[in-house]
Amino acid sequence: MIREILKFGDPVLREKCAEVTEFNKELGRLLDDMYETMQKADGIGLAAPQVGVLKRVVVIDVGKGRIELINPVITAFWGRQYEPEGCLSLEGKRGVVKRPMHVRIKAQNRFGVPVKYRGRELLARAFCHEIDHLNGILYEDKVIEWVEDN
Ligand code: ZN
Numbered sequence: 001m002i003r004e005i006l007k008f009g010d011p012v013l014r015e016k017c018a019e020v021t022e023f024n025k026e027l028g029r030l031l032d033d034m035y036e037t038m039q040k041a042d043g044i045g046l047a048a049p050q051v052g053v054l055k056r057v058v059v060i061d062v063g064k065g066r067i068e069l070i071n072p073v074i075t076a077f078w079g080r081q082y083e084p085e086g087c088l089s090l091e092g093k094r095g096v097v098k099r100p101m102h103v104r105i106k107a108q109n110r111f112g113v114p115v116k117y118r119g120r121e122l123l124a125r126a127f128c129h130e131i132d133h134l135n136g137i138l139y140e141d142k143v144i145e146w147v148e149d150n
Helices: 025-040 122-134
Strands: 045-047 057-060 067-078 081-087 090-099 102-108 114-120 143-147
Touching (some): 057 122
Antiparallel strands (some): 057 067, 090 143
16 A cells, blocks of 8 residues: 655654564555555655654665665664765755765564665665664755755
């Protein structure tokens, strides 16, 4: 089911999300809905607060398959990159943000099983951008320079 994506300015996007403790059907439905919503909007990442759910849940797909992250935590990062990013909650805009080039994270999958991921370049940016959402941080806070959106 497609869910409505909240836009920048909505105070919900500034809330800190709660840890997920129950890995149930409702969580599975949320993940499926988020993935469908993200795909329809042509995005590569979506965090639960963007659909109004204040839980630490993220979906990402940078073209290499679906990644589901519950309670994600960055365990290591290094390097630097300065690339433009956008957000489904702020359509029509992109801005350059400083991010680490490499990011390692740990999380849980939809069944509560611990998982680990490594990301570089675009995937590293996606991990950072989406985890920021879970803490009420929006990329506009970090933009060095706004760029034209094509
Ligand atoms: Zn975003």
